[in-house]
Amino acid sequence: TDTIGRVTAAGAFTFVADPTIDAPTAITAGPDGALWFVNSGDESIGRVTTAGAVSHFTDATFGALAQITTGSDGALWVTDTAPAAIHRVTTAGVVTTIRSPRIRQPTAIAAGPDGALWFTEPTPFSTIGRITP
Numbered sequence: 001t002d003t004i005g006r007v008t009a010a011g012a013f014t015f016v017a018d019p020t021i022d023a024p025t026a027i028t029a030g031p032d033g034a035l036w037f038v039n040s041g042d043e044s045i046g047r048v049t050t051a052g053a054v055s056h057f058t059d060a061t062f063g064a065l066a067q068i069t070t071g072s073d074g075a076l077w078v079t080d081t082a083p084a085a086i087h088r089v090t091t092a093g094v095v096t097t098i099r100s101p102r103i104r105q106p107t108a109i110a111a112g113p114d115g116a117l118w119f120t121e122p123t124p125f126s127t128i129g130r131i132t133p
Contacts, residue, residue, distance in 0.1 A: 004037065004048050018054040021046060026067045031074040032091045038065045038078065045078060045089055057093040061085065066107045072115040073133035079106035079119055086119065086131060103129065 002022055003015040022041025030036040030047065039046040043065050044056040064082040071077045076089040084103050088096040106129065109119040121127045 002041070004035070004046075004054075006050075016048055016052045016054065018048075018052075020054055020056055025065075028069050028076070030076060030091065031070055036068055036070075036076050038068050040065060045076065057089060057095070059087070059095040059097075061087065061095065061097040067109045067119075069109050069111050069117065071111050071117055071133050075133070077109055077111075077117050077131075079109045081105050081107060086117070088133075098131065103131075 003017045004021060004024060006014050022039050024037045024046065025040045027035055027037040034047050034049045037046045037048070039056060043062045044058045045068065047055045063080050066079040066081050068076055068078045078087040078089060080087060084099065084105055086098045086103060086106055088098065104125055105121045106119040107122055109117055112118045116130050116132045119129045119131070121129060
């Protein structure tokens, strides 16, 4: 439904509906207190505050964005399956794209207890990768 939902501990649901939200697929708590998400409909990174204000960041290097997480460095880290890349996005929207022959199809990504980012590369690679901030 192109919305971002919120549920309280008591089970009450509210939804943020905004015309710029287009097929959100992954979400993470950002270092700035907002929620950041992958807007897969237009391959942008979305930001929504707890008050419901929505904004987006795009970059020419974005392809098929998959997952997002907050890194130990206070930036957002986003996997991109085509072209194979991992993007580092600051809360100001500055994008740094990391490409390597060792990054082939990154999908899920999580911040590890060692401060690094860990990502999966499913079939046919079946690998787990690690990248440091």
